[in-house]
Amino acid sequence: MRSTADLIAAEDAHTSGLYTKRAIVLVRGEGATVFDSDGRAYIDCVGGQGTANLGHGNAAVAEAIAQQARTLASSTELFYNDRRAELYDVLAGILPAALDRFFLCNSGTEAVEGALKFARASTKRTGIVATMRGFHGKTMGALSATWGPEYRDLFGPLVPGFSHVPFNKPEALDAAITPETAAFIFELVQGEGGVRPATREFAHEAARLCAERGALLIVDEVQTGFG
Ligand SMILES: Cc1ncc(COP(=O)(O)O)c(C=O)c1O
Secondary structure (H helix, E strand, O other), X not given: OOOHHHHHHHHXXXXXXXXXXXXXXXXXXXXXXXXXXXXXXXXXXXXXXXXXXXXXXXXXXXXXXXXXXXXXOOOOOOOOOHHHHHHHHHHHHXXXXXXXXXXXXXXXXXXXXXXXXXHHHHHOOOEEEEEOOOOOOOOHHHXXXXXXXXXXXXXXXXXXXXXXXXXOOHHHHHHHOOOOEEEEEEOOEEOOOOOEEOOHHHHHHHHHHHHHHOOEEEXXXXXXXXX
16 A cells, blocks of 8 residues: 555645645544554544444445445436435435425535525525524535635625524524525534534524514534434
């Protein structure tokens, strides 16, 4: 195998530079343990940022992926598909009865982007209210809902119609959610914002005002849900 220094140099030569990396080359994992190119073990507190919630090297997950890859590599929604039908049934069985329609996509950002578009299309309104310290992704719509100037500042002007209210201040919601609001979007536990749980009062007041004023409530569970 190539040396650690060689692997780091190879990545450094071609990376976009978007992320600041630790000087560790991860090469494999078992459950919640990952190993570097020098054989050192680490407890994985990153979990693929939510994408490896079932652990590394999970035999059942690996076998299911391999079996499907051997059977049918891809099936877009231009056609029906046996496994998608099965997945819909499983999701509908887990979720509250009212949540019975699903938009399958490739990333958290795309889920948020889809939710924002569904909200605008279904309400015929343009306003989106989000929270300070909220993080919803980096495409232009999701970024417009994201609060941090470190993510936004290089890319303006962003999508119009977005505003941000203080997180966990229910009294700020009344003025922000108006008859022009298509949706209020928030995280039940802010992830990038510092692992800050929403209070029951804040979540309930948001839901109440959205219902009262005909806006949709988007709960971004990219971190707290399925990952
Ligand atoms: C709450 C939340 N929403 C959306 C995203 C974007 O997800 P992805 O990185 O899969 O595009 C993230 C990513 O960390 C997130 O934490």
